[in-house]
Amino acid sequence: MLNVLIVDDEKYIRNELRYFLEKHEDINICGECSEGEEAMELVKELNPHIVFLDIELQDMNGLLVARKILDDVNPPYIVFATAYDDYALQGFEIDAVDYIVKPFIEERIEKTLDRLRNRIELKEVDGRKTKDKDNIKLNKLCLTKNNKLYLVDIWEIKFIQSQNNEIIVHTKRGTYGCNYTLKELEDRFKENNLIRTHKSYIVNIDFIDEIIPWFNYTYKIKLKGEETEIPVSRNYLKKFKRRLSI
Known part of the structure; x- marks a missing residue:
């Protein structure tokens, strides 16, 4: 109920x-x-x-x-x-x-x-109770593709993107849908290597290849094997620099 x-x-x-x-x-x-x-x-x-x-x-x-x-x-x-x-x-x-x-x-x-x-x-x-404050910590994420559910290891995720009101998870094996919000994912995996860089992006630090200085002292990120350049907005810049010791 x-x-x-x-x-x-x-x-x-x-x-x-x-x-x-x-x-x-x-x-x-x-x-x-x-x-x-x-x-x-x-x-x-x-x-x-x-x-x-x-x-x-x-x-x-x-x-x-x-x-x-x-x-x-x-x-x-x-x-x-x-x-x-x-x-x-x-x-x-x-x-x-x-x-x-x-x-x-x-x-x-x-x-x-x-x-x-x-x-x-x-x-x-995915092993979580909606009202339990002591949620079970799993290093897997339940994702969707072609009306099927998949448990994907966190270390396989390259980046997560919010696009047209949908959450898209880009992994080493391809892209999947996700029924969590970026806020939920950010909070759940804050102790892993996933970090929020923008209102529309979460990035896996392990896949960062280049950090490119951008205007207003912000950055753009290039990931290994990916053409997409991911922004680091001013709202998340301080946390990003502290996490990567920049």
Whole structure:
């Protein structure tokens, strides 16, 4: 059973979303609220698996609420539900799982739920419990290709890329899909040789061939056997230089 928290300042919107979600036997609406501050408290109290979150709340911006929720240990999945589709890019930049636009379309919500179920199922296959703070540490990652699951050793991964709202994992054996966010991967493998260099990239240090100085004191990275040049943005520059003793 997946516990869902609905956050929207319009009651009729909450009721509409509840109506669509309660059609699914594996969905339990564990709570709802209209304000950001209350939402953050309910997340701590109820431990939902998923939060459907409006962006334009009366007391604060939903993007800020999401950032604070995602800063917690083992946070819930965030799905933005809003009338403003121009927020989509910002939503995915902070690792929201999905973004649905009002007025809601039932088929679109079902697609979102399928994505969430797949994400949670893959977590369990990969040896992780969604609400267990003491997650089992594995040096393998469960990836997808042609509707099949593959366990790939971490040392085989060259780099991970976020492209068109999908996560692509480039390995020595080829490319795979992945149902984790970059934030989840960054946190999980921070003790391995995978390092975040950009909002769209994670790189395996072992495959770095060249580090090329770029404008504004940033860098570009060339990997062994890869033509793609991967940026090191200013937001990740300090950590990157410290990790590589530059």
